[in-house]
Amino acid sequence: xxxxxxxxxxxxxxxxxxxxxxxARPTHILYGANLSHDRLKKYLKELEENGLIQRVNMESYxxxxxxxxxxxxxxxxxxxxxxxxxxxxxx
Amino acid sequence: MxxxxxxxxxxxxxxxxxxxxxSAYRCYAAVRDKRFLLLELSFLIMGxxxxxxxxxxxxASRRTTHITLMCILIEAMARILSYSILAVTYTMQxxxxxxxxxxxxxxxxxxxxxIVDTIAIFLLSxxxxxxxxxxxxxxxxxxxxxxxxxxxxxxxHVFSIVGHHALSLFYLTLxxxxxxxxxxxxxxxxxxxx
Numbered sequence: 001x002x003x004x005x006x007x008x009x010x011x012x013x014x015x016x017x018x019x020x021x022x023x024a025r026p027t028h029i030l031y032g033a034n035l036s037h038d039r040l041k042k043y044l045k046e047l048e049e050n051g052l053i054q055r056v057n058m059e060s061y062x063x064x065x066x067x068x069x070x071x072x073x074x075x076x077x078x079x080x081x082x083x084x085x086x087x088x089x090x091x
Numbered sequence: 092m093x094x095x096x097x098x099x100x101x102x103x104x105x106x107x108x109x110x111x112x113x114s115a116y117r118c119y120a121a122v123r124d125k126r127f128l129l130l131e132l133s134f135l136i137m138g139x140x141x142x143x144x145x146x147x148x149x150x151a152s153r154r155t156t157h158i159t160l161m162c163i164l165i166e167a168m169a170r171i172l173s174y175s176i177l178a179v180t181y182t183m184q185x186x187x188x189x190x191x192x193x194x195x196x197x198x199x200x201x202x203x204x205x206i207v208d209t210i211a212i213f214l215l216s217x218x219x220x221x222x223x224x225x226x227x228x229x230x231x232x233x234x235x236x237x238x239x240x241x242x243x244x245x246x247x248h249v250f251s252i253v254g255h256h257a258l259s260l261f262y263l264t265l266x267x268x269x270x271x272x273x274x275x276x277x278x279x280x281x282x283x284x285x
Contacts, residue, residue, distance in 0.1 A: 007124075008122045008124055011122075050123070073121050073122070076121055077121075077122075079284055079285050080117075080118045080121055080122060082233060082283075082284045082285075083114060083115075083118055083281075083284045084118065084127075085225075085229060085231050085233060085234055086231065086233035086234055086236065086237045086280045086283075086284060087115075087130060087222070087234075087237055088181065088221055088222035088224075088225035088226070088234060088237065088238075089124075089126050089127070089130070089180075089184065089225075090184055090225070091122070091124070
């Protein structure tokens with residue numbers, strides 16, 4: 001059976017792509033996190049609103065970078081995942 | 092005298108429940124998943140209830156009997172509320188329709204004797220079954236510990252029923268000890284998670 005990624009897992013995938021590249025353009029995030037354009041826009045908006053990523057306008061393009069809150073979440077995610085797994089919650 | 096030790100066991104379990112609640116809150120604050128919020132709320136209510144009952148038992152005297160009885164009653168209601176929230180948490184991610192059907196089956200068995208412990212057993216059996224399903228799928232050691240913890244918590248209510256019906260102090264004490272061990276297991280899980 002095909003297992004779908006949860007909302008949280010998709011967000012973490014996006015944060016990981018941005019973290020790996022330092023600053024990432026939407027196209028890179030789209031391929032790296034394996035998302036459609038519409039869903040990427042929705043998730044980027046949510047991550048930005050939650051203060052996990054920051055949109056930086058360059059001269060002719062846009063890049064995203066992690067905020068300190070986003071970096072902290074990425075570091076703590078392993079613990080959160082283990083806690084959730086222990087209590088039988090699927091992330 | 093023994094009820095003071097039972098109160099202490101309750102108090103320790105209550106503090107551990109509050110630690111679990113705080114950990115769940117931290118997870119909720121990080122990823123905004125409602126299930127963590129419900130887990131937090133459930134253990135918060137459970138912890139406050141047990142802490143209150145523990146305190147009242149430890150400080151119980153002839154003059155405070157009515158306060159102790161009131162605390163025991165409030166704790167019982169808090170316990171049912173917290174287990175109900177836990178059941179809702181796991182219903183939000185039902186493994187399959189079969190899980191719901193098993194839940195209804197348990198409900199039909201236990202609803203004939205709707206006392207607090209029985210309702211608690213029904214709700215906890217449902218929660219334990221869900222965690223068991225996750226254990227079956229994931230085979231994680233931590234899930235196994237939590238599964239054992241919830242199984243023991245369910246057993247503690249079984250011992251409580253036996254203790255109350257048979258007026259046996261042994262089973263009543265066993266109920267408190269089983270509950271304490273289950274919360275210590277939850278604490279071990281938290282320590283292993285980091």
